[in-house]
Amino acid sequence: MSIYVxxxxxxxxxxxxxxxPLVADEGVDTPYIVVQRVGGPATNFLTGEAPEKQMNRVQVTVWAASVLEAEAVGGQVEAAIRGAVDLQPEVLGRAVDDYDPTTKYKGSRQEFRIFC
Known part of the structure; x- marks a missing residue:
């Protein structure tokens, strides 16, 4: 199953x-969440077999009309991913603020390591 799913x-x-996944639909209402795969370590076996699961680094960005809303939804994102224990999540750092000058949306971006 896809990491995005x-x-x-x-x-x-x-x-x-x-x-x-990757980019929001044009004209979508805020707040919204964008999920992007940003790499992760490769898993290699000496036998050459493909692993059933991979370690994935995922960036999740919340876009909102206000920084407080982005921060609040960002906190919900972290809690939801931490709660998805079947994905063996690891929070890789605190959230980073973002700003889109075109839309004037405020963002909250955070990275996670997910094993699936």
């Missing part, structure tokens, strides 16, 4: 269900 399922109840 796993993470989006964990976040489905947040931001009114507005959770998107």
């Amino acid at each position: 796993h993470v989006m399922q964990a976040l489905a109840g947040l931001a009114g269900g507005r959770v998107f």
